[in-house]
Amino acid sequence: xxxxxxxxxxxxxxxxxVHDLLNVDASAAAELPADEITNSFDNNAAVLTVSxxxxxxxxxxxxxxxxxAAQDLSGLVGCDVAALGEETCARGFAAKLGRRAFRRAxxxxxxxxxxxxxxxxxxxGSYGEGIEVMVRAALQSPDxxxxxxxxxxxxxxxTQVPLSAYELATRLSFLIWSSGPDDALLDAAARGxxxxxxxxxxxxxxxxxxxxxxxxxARFFEQWTGARRLDVTTKSATxxxxxxxxxxxxMAAELPAFVEHVLWSGDxxxxxxxxxxxxxxxxxxxxxxxxxxxxxxxxxxxLVSLRPEExxxxxxxxxxxxxxxxxxxxxxxxxxxxxxxxMLLCQPPAPPPPDIDITLPDVTEAKTARARxxxxxxxxxxxxxxxxxxxxxxxxxxxxxxxxxxRQDEGGVALDVxxxxxxxxxxxxxxxFVGVRAMAEKLAASSQVRACLATQWFRFAAGRSEAxxxxxxxxxxxDSFASSNGNLLELIVATTQTxxxxxxxxITP
Amino acid sequence: xxxxxxxxxxxxxxxxNLLRGSLGMTALFPLLDxxxxxxxxxxxxxxxVFTTPNGTRNSLxxxxxxxxxxxxxxxxxxxxxYKSKLTFLKGIRLNDSLQNGALGGTLGSEHARGTGxxxxxxxxxSGSEFKSFGNTTSGWGSGQSIDQYLAEKxxxxxxxxxxxxxxxxxDTEVRARIAYRASxxxxxxxxxxxxVFKTVFAGATNATPGTPNPELERLxxxxxSVFDLTNGETNRxxxxxxxxxREKLQAHxxxxxxxxxxxxxxxxxxxxxxxxxxxxxxxxxxxxxxxDEYAQAGQLQMDLAAAALACDQTxxxxxxxxxxxxxxxxxxxxxxxxxxxxxxxxxxxGANFEAYNAIQTWYAEQLAYFLGKLDSYKEGSxxxxxxxxxxxxxxxxxSTQHDLTLMxxxxxxxxxxxxxxxxxxxxxxxxxxxxxxxxxxGQALGVADLNTFGDPSGAAGPLxxxxx
Numbered sequence: 001x002x003x004x005x006x007x008x009x010x011x012x013x014x015x016x017x018v019h020d021l022l023n024v025d026a027s028a029a030a031e032l033p034a035d036e037i038t039n040s041f042d043n044n045a046a047v048l049t050v051s052x053x054x055x056x057x058x059x060x061x062x063x064x065x066x067x068x069a070a071q072d073l074s075g076l077v078g079c080d081v082a083a084l085g086e087e088t089c090a091r092g093f094a095a096k097l098g099r100r101a102f103r104r105a106x107x108x109x110x111x112x113x114x115x116x117x118x119x120x121x122x123x124x125g126s127y128g129e130g131i132e133v134m135v136r137a138a139l140q141s142p143d144x145x146x147x148x149x150x151x152x153x154x155x156x157x158x159t160q161v162p163l164s165a166y167e168l169a170t171r172l173s174f175l176i177w178s179s180g181p182d183d184a185l186l187d188a189a190a191r192g193x194x195x196x197x198x199x200x201x202x203x204x205x206x207x208x209x210x211x212x213x214x215x216x217x218a219r220f221f222e223q224w225t226g227a228r229r230l231d232v233t234t235k236s237a238t239x240x241x242x243x244x245x246x247x248x249x250x251m252a253a254e255l256p257a258f259v260e261h262v263l264w265s266g267d268x269x270x271x272x273x274x275x276x277x278x279x280x281x282x283x284x285x286x287x288x289x290x291x292x293x294x295x296x297x298x299x300x301x302x303l304v305s306l307r308p309e310e311x312x313x314x315x316x317x318x319x320x321x322x323x324x325x326x327x328x329x330x331x332x333x334x335x336x337x338x339x340x341x342x343m344l345l346c347q348p349p350a351p352p353p354p355d356i357d358i359t360l361p362d363v364t365e366a367k368t369a370r371a372r373x374x375x376x377x378x379x380x381x382x383x384x385x386x387x388x389x390x391x392x393x394x395x396x397x398x399x400x401x402x403x404x405x406x407r408q409d410e411g412g413v414a415l416d417v418x419x420x421x422x423x424x425x426x427x428x429x430x431x432x433f434v435g436v437r438a439m440a441e442k443l444a445a446s447s448q449v450r451a452c453l454a455t456q457w458f459r460f461a462a463g464r465s466e467a468x469x470x471x472x473x474x475x476x477x478x479d480s481f482a483s484s485n486g487n488l489l490e491l492i493v494a495t496t497q498t499x500x501x502x503x504x505x506x507i508t509p
Numbered sequence: 510x511x512x513x514x515x516x517x518x519x520x521x522x523x524x525x526n527l528l529r530g531s532l533g534m535t536a537l538f539p540l541l542d543x544x545x546x547x548x549x550x551x552x553x554x555x556x557x558v559f560t561t562p563n564g565t566r567n568s569l570x571x572x573x574x575x576x577x578x579x580x581x582x583x584x585x586x587x588x589x590x591y592k593s594k595l596t597f598l599k600g601i602r603l604n605d606s607l608q609n610g611a612l613g614g615t616l617g618s619e620h621a622r623g624t625g626x627x628x629x630x631x632x633x634x635s636g637s638e639f640k641s642f643g644n645t646t647s648g649w650g651s652g653q654s655i656d657q658y659l660a661e662k663x664x665x666x667x668x669x670x671x672x673x674x675x676x677x678x679x680d681t682e683v684r685a686r687i688a689y690r691a692s693x694x695x696x697x698x699x700x701x702x703x704x705v706f707k708t709v710f711a712g713a714t715n716a717t718p719g720t721p722n723p724e725l726e727r728l729x730x731x732x733x734s735v736f737d738l739t740n741g742e743t744n745r746x747x748x749x750x751x752x753x754x755r756e757k758l759q760a761h762x763x764x765x766x767x768x769x770x771x772x773x774x775x776x777x778x779x780x781x782x783x784x785x786x787x788x789x790x791x792x793x794x795x796x797x798x799x800x801d802e803y804a805q806a807g808q809l810q811m812d813l814a815a816a817a818l819a820c821d822q823t824x825x826x827x828x829x830x831x832x833x834x835x836x837x838x839x840x841x842x843x844x845x846x847x848x849x850x851x852x853x854x855x856x857x858x859g860a861n862f863e864a865y866n867a868i869q870t871w872y873a874e875q876l877a878y879f880l881g882k883l884d885s886y887k888e889g890s891x892x893x894x895x896x897x898x899x900x901x902x903x904x905x906x907x908s909t910q911h912d913l914t915l916m917x918x919x920x921x922x923x924x925x926x927x928x929x930x931x932x933x934x935x936x937x938x939x940x941x942x943x944x945x946x947x948x949x950x951g952q953a954l955g956v957a958d959l960n961t962f963g964d965p966s967g968a969a970g971p972l973x974x975x976x977x
Contacts, residue, residue, distance in 0.1 A: 006754035031704070033697045036681045038638035047638050047649060049757065051696045053673070055764035056708065059732065059772055113738045120734035124727055137735045142743045142758065150749040232679040234800045236847075237840045245798060328838050328847045348640065465637055507751035 001160040002467035003505040005045040007147040010035045012219060016179035018139065021100050022069040022076065032057045040343065041223045045463040058140050066135035070128050077131060086127045090118045094134060102143035103180050104151055104166040114138060147174065155506035162503055165189035171501060172200065175461055176207045176492065178216035197497050204496045208489055217263065217492065218256035220460045224343055227255050227320045236329040240403050250285040250301065251320035257301045258315065263488055270453060270486035271444035274314045275437065277306045288319045288405055310406040311437040319404030326402035333369050333394025340393045344443055345424055346452035349386040367411035370395055392420040396439050424448055450486055454478045461495050473498035552888040553665065554925040555818050556954050557899040558628060558656060558827045559879065560687060561872040562835035563852040564908035565917040569866060572597055572933050579933040584866060587874040593931040594894060596920040600936030603913040603943050604967030606632040612966055617647035619911035620834040621684045623904030625650035628687050630944040630963020639683040647683060654689045655947040655962060659954050660825050668771040669823035673698040674705060674814050676807040676830050677797065677837060685832035694760050698829050702792060702809040709817050710789035729774040736769050789816050800838040807875055815882040819893055830872065833904040839868050852908035876901055880921055898924035898953050918946065924953040927976050934974060942967035952976045
């Protein structure tokens, strides 16, 4: 079976895990370096390393977070020091903290180590300082920072190794909550309640209903669409003076709200995700969509219906997505087409030939993107071979400018938003269409797109690219996704029913 | 309010709180004693790598004239004041393993290869992890970069064995990493001046050496205990995982070792010396997500970099502007369009032609500012700049071509007399591999017997006539 490299917690996972472990605002974890992005996801275990910068921040961030947690000492430790004494309380906390932080039953050595840390703080300091140093030690431990899978049975001769109950609980927890397991989940593991696939599926459904699942699952969609990159997206101030940091924040807040709407309030289908013409806005974002500002009621984005004449279409026409998949000063049909090709069709265009001449004809006189991109066609097969797979898709998005506003012309020239998907493996995708919505309807009905989404989700869930040995697991996920009519929650549950989820590869000595 | 991770925006720190905390500890750092006995030299030799993105335009970059009598070209005009301290290295190519169609040279786009191969002289690892221009894919860089090699080899007695600073780098993939501890082990730059200030100048080292600080000493002792526990546990776990994972954990251990002495206040981990004092620069507010504040963010980082070198917090420093293939905006220069798109405009008269020249010239101005800063610190009979070897590099050559055969490399400073600057060394007729530049840098920094560096497809030995 394919090997999953040792998974280091991402900054997002670290933040959630600390929050859930210590019940503190863990935003100090923002000081950790941003995680590296590969294949659109920031949790690919192969490239997540620990540099000296990480090491430094693990120390300093753990100190800040431990200090915060120790402000409510009795809430944190949950022990009557006056009645039981410091030593007893500290020992009890070491056991409790160790189990949650390391996501397994603690050993006497674990507890002794945590008590040594406690002593280092208590000596010359206070009980609270001792607890603080203990928390730091837990947060800096490799057992916390990595998702170690070392407690399952010996590997000798095995082709695949079953996980221990705690390890399975940990996979489940990070899959659905992007965080460590809580006490209830660890208890369930300890009681053997995660022994069958049916039990794990039931537990997964239960966990999906927990509020923790919302931001965690949204994270997949944020990365899959590239919308997570809004953080670092900038727009030309002359062309897009309205693209303010506040508007960018509103755009970033929309996707998780929309995903929550589709998955937990709607029918949970891929079709709704790709086509539903609604938005989640504040007053600023409402103006981008040309709709009335919602009645002000707190910071949460409000559900609004979008103007029919714009033919908006789910995540594909969200302002955040359209802003990210564009250049700072103009749209990029290439980027948008490439997104559809790579992330919805799983057909990333092939690399260009090594001797390619990337010189583009001078097209500064062209008014529209369609005219500008004609250069790719004119340049002959060396460009057009790949660009014919991207440009005709991306041009269907041209009714939406580089920050997602609707438009009917560019530079005074009426826009032609006809598009075409060529070279798909699903014959149902062949043929031309006009505009994003028409394309999205085709995509939502396509078996190729469903299979691709299962693959994308697998990469995110497993923290690695799929391998040949994963075909069976991917098949389980695709079948379940297809038979549920493209239900996204069912796809997530199906992940927990696969060999890739239940086993790990034997270690290579 | 208790808050889970927000999915998109890491929380911003309150600058006021941060400054309250750190300025209280702001130190008067002992400046390197210029007379300190350190072999024959008064001050140590420093290495700086200064990178700007998106190549150059050869016709407006290279000086004209002879080796010792040359005139600067349009793009480098801002460097006129430092001309006598510059060495233009014309005719360096990236080695075969990084060239199109050769060896591993199709791994990653030219932007990606030129970045990952800049200081490693090695091809990128194969992999599907990173896609860049043209959808070529690759993994991380495949070897140690020269700065990290020197940090390890020379192991300077400074709190930071090396420092990586960046300005609006933002990107987190292969085209945004130049420093590698080893294959697959990139080092991200610090992009936030507040973080640099806090870590380098108001952080773990004792503000005033020699003055007891019980609170700090207790923190150090606690950290030491936690380091010991963590290292012990990591070593235990090492024995339980497979080979590949072991490498990852060993890298983790090495990273911890690198920061430990600094964070626990070990002897020799803080700047030593006496005499005059140097002060960290004044921190002013800057919004890192606003492209128009590029110059302000850059200036703060340059001030901090120069002070870190002057105060002997580190001797090896990389300084990265944006990322390769950068789409940074230059509204503040009155230019519309993003840098990468502009860099591909071929017309010799259009607005983008002028915009590209203006941006490249602006970057040269930034370098001039930094050189001025380094030159303002006097050390012995010279300056910090004189005791430094600075490499100005970019990931590709002629920008419209993604060329990797004529890299626009310039050195500044004389590496404590090892390099005689004020020259235009032209190897155009007999191109040299970038390996040789890296060998020369290693020799100039004091590894006299260094003869090869990087992929063996590149030539051995130093660049002729550069390092004495």
